[in-house]
Amino acid sequence: MVLLAQHLARHRLREPQLLEAIAYFLVVQEAQLNSKVVQKLVLPFGRLNYFPQEQQFMPCLERILAREAGVAPLATVNILMSLCQLRCLPFRALHFVFSPGFINHISGTPHAPIVRRYLSLLDTAVELELPGYRGPRLPRKQQVPIFPQPLTTDRARSKYSHKDIVAEGLRQLLGEEKYHQDLTVPPGYCTDFLLCVSSSGAVLPVRTQDPFLPYPPRSCPRGQAASQPTTRDPAQRVVLMLRERWHFCRDGRVLLGSRALRERHLGLLGYQLLPLPFEEMESQRGLPQLKSYLRQKLQALGLRWGPEGG
Structure with a gap:
């Protein structure tokens, strides 16, 4: 079953019947499975953006995490990464991986850099998606950029990417001073192309604008209410997202979990x-x-720019 799970994940095969079979196997074999095996079984669900219908799927994983969390730290975090992509992070497991004991335990291990990156992503998910979470968080000094450069699959397939021709199109259309390419924005997401736009829709020269929105997205410390209203930055940031063919499951309709x-x-x-979907670009x-x-895409958003870009 592990080989099947790895095959589906590697080849981006979103096959519901096979994924349901893996979920059922996970549930019925719960007592015999350790977290190092479970991480491989859970991988295709997050990668393929598929939440199974098996009702015991999440309760089973929560029990396994509670039982195995201290045994295999990397496997534990890998399981949580898959669940993060599915938007179903269990609070109890988050309490454990953000605890000082767990963080200190992984600090001296060979896989500490990748675990810290994954914990940084989990902390971002808590910040943005779990307003009800009140447990421990990853200390700021332990946080690292999540994806500070284009993902490995994009670098490996760069010769098939539309990025270069889109960049040239934007250069001729807007002028090269009107956009950022491959800019990493806090907390560490690499963007394809980023534009700064005024409240009236004018595309602004990037040198005159701070391209970053604040992170955390509120100005007050964690867990505290803002005592004064914040001044809203009038400039919008528009991110052009290339949706290449390999950003989707094999059927071409569902984005991969990481995307x-x-x-x-x-x-x-x-x-x-x-x-910018691959079908349209192709x-x-x-x-x-x-x-x-x-x-047409930019004008549909109400964006405008000077005649030098036309």
Whole structure:
């Protein structure tokens, strides 16, 4: 069953019947499974953005996490990463992995860098998606950028990506001073293209604007209410998101869990997202058509720019 789970995840095969079979196996074999095996069984659910219908799926995982959390720290965090993509993080497990004892335990281990990155992402999910959570959090000094550069799959498939031609289209349309490319925004998400836009819809020169929205998205310390209203930055940040073919499950309709998570978090941080689906980009024949396509996309958001970009 582990081999099946790995095969589905590796090849982005979102097959409901097979995934349900894995979920059922996980439930009926709960007592015999350790967290190192469970992390492999759970991986395709998060990666393929699929929450099973098996009603005991989450209760089973919560029991396994409670039993195994102190035994295999990396496996524990891997399981939570899959659940984070599914938007169902158990509070009890979060209490454990954010505890000083757990953090100190992993600090001297070989996998400490990757665990700290995953814990940073989990802390971001708590900040943005779990307003009711009141347990421990990852200390600021322990936090690291989540995805400070394009993901490995994007780098490996760069020659198939639309990024270069989109960048050239934006350069000719807006001017190269009107957008950022591959900019990492707090708490560590790498964006494809970022525009700063005035309240009237004008695309602003990036050198005149702070491209980052604040993180955490509230100005007060964690757990405290703001005593004074904050001044809202009048400039919007628009993020153009390339949705390449390999960002989806094999059927081409459902975003992979990691991609959906990134878009969800950027939206919650206050960035306005403009997806560029691969089907639309692939239908453009050459740079002139792509440039026209980008113009239509930007104008549909009410954006405008000077004649030098036309």
